[in-house]
Amino acid sequence: MTDGPEGAPRRPRLSRELVLHAALRLVDEQGLEALTMRRLGQELGRDPMALYRYATNRAALLDGVAELVLAQLVISADTPDWQEQLRRAAHQFRQLALAHPNVVPLIVTRPLATPLALRPIGTLRPLEQMLELLIAAGYPPVRALHLYRSYWGLLHGHVLNELQEVVVDPEATDALLRLGLDRLPPEEFPRLRGLAKALLAGYDGAAALDESLDLLLNGLQAVEQQAPAPGSRRRRAAPPARR
Amino acid sequence: MTDGPEGAPRRPRLSRELVLHAALRLVDEQGLEALTMRRLGQELGRDPMALYRYATNRAALLDGVAELVLAQLVISADTPDWQEQLRRAAHQFRQLALAHPNVVPLIVTRPLATPLALRPIGTLRPLEQMLELLIAAGYPPVRALHLYRSYWGLLHGHVLNELQEVVVDPEATDALLRLGLDRLPPEEFPRLRGLAKALLAGYDGAAALDESLDLLLNGLQAVEQQAPAPGSRRRRAAPPARR
DNA sequence: ACCTGAACACCGTTCAAGT
DNA sequence: ACCTGAACACCGTTCAAGT
Numbered sequence: 001m002t003d004g005p006e007g008a009p010r011r012p013r014l015s016r017e018l019v020l021h022a023a024l025r026l027v028d029e030q031g032l033e034a035l036t037m038r039r040l041g042q043e044l045g046r047d048p049m050a051l052y053r054y055a056t057n058r059a060a061l062l063d064g065v066a067e068l069v070l071a072q073l074v075i076s077a078d079t080p081d082w083q084e085q086l087r088r089a090a091h092q093f094r095q096l097a098l099a100h101p102n103v104v105p106l107i108v109t110r111p112l113a114t115p116l117a118l119r120p121i122g123t124l125r126p127l128e129q130m131l132e133l134l135i136a137a138g139y140p141p142v143r144a145l146h147l148y149r150s151y152w153g154l155l156h157g158h159v160l161n162e163l164q165e166v167v168v169d170p171e172a173t174d175a176l177l178r179l180g181l182d183r184l185p186p187e188e189f190p191r192l193r194g195l196a197k198a199l200l201a202g203y204d205g206a207a208a209l210d211e212s213l214d215l216l217l218n219g220l221q222a223v224e225q226q227a228p229a230p231g232s233r234r235r236r237a238a239p240p241a242r243r
Numbered sequence: 244m245t246d247g248p249e250g251a252p253r254r255p256r257l258s259r260e261l262v263l264h265a266a267l268r269l270v271d272e273q274g275l276e277a278l279t280m281r282r283l284g285q286e287l288g289r290d291p292m293a294l295y296r297y298a299t300n301r302a303a304l305l306d307g308v309a310e311l312v313l314a315q316l317v318i319s320a321d322t323p324d325w326q327e328q329l330r331r332a333a334h335q336f337r338q339l340a341l342a343h344p345n346v347v348p349l350i351v352t353r354p355l356a357t358p359l360a361l362r363p364i365g366t367l368r369p370l371e372q373m374l375e376l377l378i379a380a381g382y383p384p385v386r387a388l389h390l391y392r393s394y395w396g397l398l399h400g401h402v403l404n405e406l407q408e409v410v411v412d413p414e415a416t417d418a419l420l421r422l423g424l425d426r427l428p429p430e431e432f433p434r435l436r437g438l439a440k441a442l443l444a445g446y447d448g449a450a451a452l453d454e455s456l457d458l459l460l461n462g463l464q465a466v467e468q469q470a471p472a473p474g475s476r477r478r479r480a481a482p483p484a485r486r
Numbered sequence: 487a488c489c490t491g492a493a494c495a496c497c498g499t500t501c502a503a504g505t
Numbered sequence: 506a507c508c509t510g511a512a513c514a515c516c517g518t519t520c521a522a523g524t
Contacts, residue, residue, distance in 0.1 A: 036496085036497065036498080037497085037498060037499085038496080038497070038498085047508090047509065047510070048498090048499095048510095049499085049508085049509065049510070050508085050509090052499080057498090057499095058497095058498065058499095101355075104355070105348070105352045105355065108351060108352070108403055109348045109351070109352060109403075111403075111407050112344075112347070112348065112403070112406050112407060115423060116407065116423070116442065117423020117424045117426070117427070117442075118423045118426075121427070124427065124432065124435060125431075127435060128431070128432050128433075128434055128435045131434035131435060131438070132434050135434060141434065141437060141438055141441070142438070142441045144434075145438055145441055145442075146451070149404050149446075149451065150451075150454070150455060150458075152400075152404065153397070153400030153401050153403065153404040153455070154396070154397075154400055155400070156399065156400045156403050156404075157395075157396030157397055157398070157399045157400030157401075157403075158396050158400075160351055160352075160354075160355070160396065160399050160400075161392050161395065161396040161399075163355050164354050164355060164359065180358060180359070180360020180361045181360045183360070183361075184360070184364070184367065188368075188371070189367065189371050190371075191371055191374035191375050191378060191384065191387075192367060192370060192371045192374060194384060195374070195384055195385070195388055198384070198385045198388055199359065199360075199388075203392075208389070208392065208393075211393070212393060212396070214462070215393075215458055215459060215462035216458060218462060218465065219457070219458035219461060219462060222461065279515085279516065279517080280516085280517060280518085281515080281516070281517085290489090290490065290491070291517090291518095292489085292490065292491070292518090293489085293490090295518085296489095300517090300518095301516095301517065301518095
């Protein structure tokens with residue numbers, strides 16, 4: 001830690017944290033494919049082989065980056081209003097995705113490669129916290145698990161949707177979009193072409209996320225009313241703050 | 244088929260279709276990272292450089308593979324019951340995902356790299372068809388677009404969820420899962436550890452998808468009832484065939 | 487004009503050789 | 506015992522040299 005009294009400059013002692021933060025920076029700034037052992041080593045002023053002390057693999061490096069972002073998500077269970085808590089976590093997740101768009105493919109995709117119990121611990125913590133939250137709200141554990149899956153699927157689906165709307169150069173959007181649409185045969189794509197204006201208008205991601213959450217929470221409530229209700233105060237699911 | 248009267252064996256004339264089908268097979272059988280220009284060339288008995296006639300890029304190859312799968316999805320608009328149609332398309336999409344799990348990362352991820360109007364045409368066709376379907380059902384075009392996004396996000400979220408549950412070796416699942424769960428500190432992960440049985444029990448993907456669709460369609464109906472309704476017959480959104 | 491394949495500038499990872 | 510870096514077996518893509 002003391003970095004060595006007269007250690008070479010720009011060569012702080014490595015650590016897993018330091019390596020992963022450098023990896024995240026590389027991904028944020030230059031995209032996923034810029035994250036190679038060799039470039040990361042160079043970024044840190046080390047022999048690329050040194051990195052294998054902190055990640056057994058390039059795959060482990062990717063997992064680590066995803067974990068670094070996901071671990072910032074906190075779902076606290078010690079709150080009276082669990083629905084509001086889910087809503088806040090959802091918007092927090094959305095902000096993380098917008099802040100690290102290049103990491104989103106990792107977040108949604110890496111779990112496909114690893115059985116749940118073997119995933120990086122930082123990605124399991126939000127799951128545990130959400131289970132705790134829902135169980136504290138009165139849901140039986142198995143039902144809490146199901147609800148967690150719906151919620152998580154919703155979040156993944158949403159950010160994938162929203163990030164598709166982001167265009168690198170908003171200046172060129174108009175021309176680019178029209179160019180692209182003009183490429184489509186009019187007789188086969190009348191509807192899509194007709195929606196050019198709406199597509200250009202873009203997408204209010206926060207509002208769309210709230211709408212999806214409304215659906216989920218309202219749907220839950222509907223189910224509760226005709227089935228054994230999961231305790232906790234009965235409360236409208238509609239969000240308090242709409243735009 | 245005829246393979247050329249006396250063409251060299253194993254060297255049928257190339258075409259974009261043939262190249263992409265070979266690429267898909269490679270991905271299905273050996274995973275995404277097995278799809279390289281060189282291995283694909285070898286698979287086809289050609290110089291890898293020959294492939295550049297049919298795909299300008301490895302990225303274009305990836306897009307082509309995703310398109311090949313997605314283009315199998317058909318949303319026909321000429322049916323009386325549009326909700327049932329959405330439901331069928333959703334299950335069709337699920338089946339495609341299960342049939343080509345290695346392609347799913349491409350399907351959910353590649354659109355992030357390309358503006359909508361410039362995507363492979365085969366991936367835009369389902370969008371156009373769904374817009375047609377919803378507009379025929381009475382939705383204003385812009386609303387149809389929003390609904391499409393929710394629906395699409397739901398599908399992506401669902402298959403990502405479901406594919407996480409697939410375990411390569413179901414024989415070893417039990418041991419592996421317990422091993423993994425035991426790795427987690429009990430005091431920090433009591434809920435997750437307590438759900439071991441439920442996690443082992445697996446996941447009824449078709450049922451979960453239907454539940455999500457119920458939520459979406461019921462939620463839609465709820466909105467309609469308090470806003471200008473989108474024409475078309477009023478009908479319960481609950482699915483006809485449940486398990 | 488078209489096609490081929492040598493060459494370039496990279497990769498991840500292993501492992502022998504050094505200390 | 507630890508670390509280093511040479512070496513291996515790959516990559517995608519360019520482009521000059523052939524036809």
